[in-house]
Amino acid sequence: MESNIAESGLRDDVLASIRTSLKGRPLVFIGLMGAGKSCIGRMVAKALDLDFVDADREIEEAAGCSIADIFKLYGEEAFRDGEERVIARLLDGEPLVLATGGGAFIREKTRALILEKSISVWLRADLDLLLQRTSGRTHRPLLNNGDPRQILADLIEARYPVYAGADIIFDCDESSKEETRDGVLALLARSFDKDGNIIR
Numbered sequence: 001m002e003s004n005i006a007e008s009g010l011r012d013d014v015l016a017s018i019r020t021s022l023k024g025r026p027l028v029f030i031g032l033m034g035a036g037k038s039c040i041g042r043m044v045a046k047a048l049d050l051d052f053v054d055a056d057r058e059i060e061e062a063a064g065c066s067i068a069d070i071f072k073l074y075g076e077e078a079f080r081d082g083e084e085r086v087i088a089r090l091l092d093g094e095p096l097v098l099a100t101g102g103g104a105f106i107r108e109k110t111r112a113l114i115l116e117k118s119i120s121v122w123l124r125a126d127l128d129l130l131l132q133r134t135s136g137r138t139h140r141p142l143l144n145n146g147d148p149r150q151i152l153a154d155l156i157e158a159r160y161p162v163y164a165g166a167d168i169i170f171d172c173d174e175s176s177k178e179e180t181r182d183g184v185l186a187l188l189a190r191s192f193d194k195d196g197n198i199i200r
Helices: 012-022 037-048 055-063 067-074 076-091 108-117 127-134 148-163 177-189
Strands: 027-030 051-054 096-099 119-124 168-171
Touching: 012 037, 012 177, 027 037, 037 051, 037 096, 037 177, 051 055, 055 067, 055 076, 055 096, 067 076, 076 096, 076 108, 119 148, 119 177, 127 148, 168 177
Parallel strands: 027 096, 027 119, 051 096, 119 168
Antiparallel strands: none
C-alpha cells in the first residue's frame, strides 16, 4: 500500500500507533453543523486506512429520503430514533471513522453508546466560523427557520456543555482542511497511553 506520509504529513509509524491505540474502537466525530465532521472525518479515515461513514447519509439511505424531509414529514423525535438505531448498528460493526449529526451526542442514549463503544472527538468551532461555513446552505433543517446566527448561538449555548464530555477535544480555526486533518491526527497520537487509554 502506498505510504500515507505525503498525504497526512505524519510518519507511518505514528499513524500505525494511532490505529493500535484505537484497539478496534470506532473513531466518532461530534460537533455542530459546519465544524467539519464529514470532511475531516473522511480525511482522517483515509490517513488511518479505515472506512469512513457519514451517519446522516446512512439515515437517509435507511429512510429513503433526505434529512430535511424526515424532519418535515415525521418530526425531530422520529429522526433521533432512527439516528440512534443507525449509530448503534455502526458502532457494533467493523472499525471505522464515523461522522455524526450535530444532535446525535445530545441524546442521552446515543451519547452513552458513543462513549461506551468508541473514541469520540469533538471538533469545537466558534460562532463566526460555523456561520461562515453554513452560510447559504439549505439542506440543514435547523437553520431554515429563523436567523442562522441566533440559531447557531443558541445551539452553542445548549450543546457545547454536553459536547465537552467527548474523549478528545480539537479546536478548529481558519486552517486548511489538510492542516486540520494533521492537527487532529497529531492530537490523537498524543492522547493515548501505552495501554490505549485516553490521557486526561
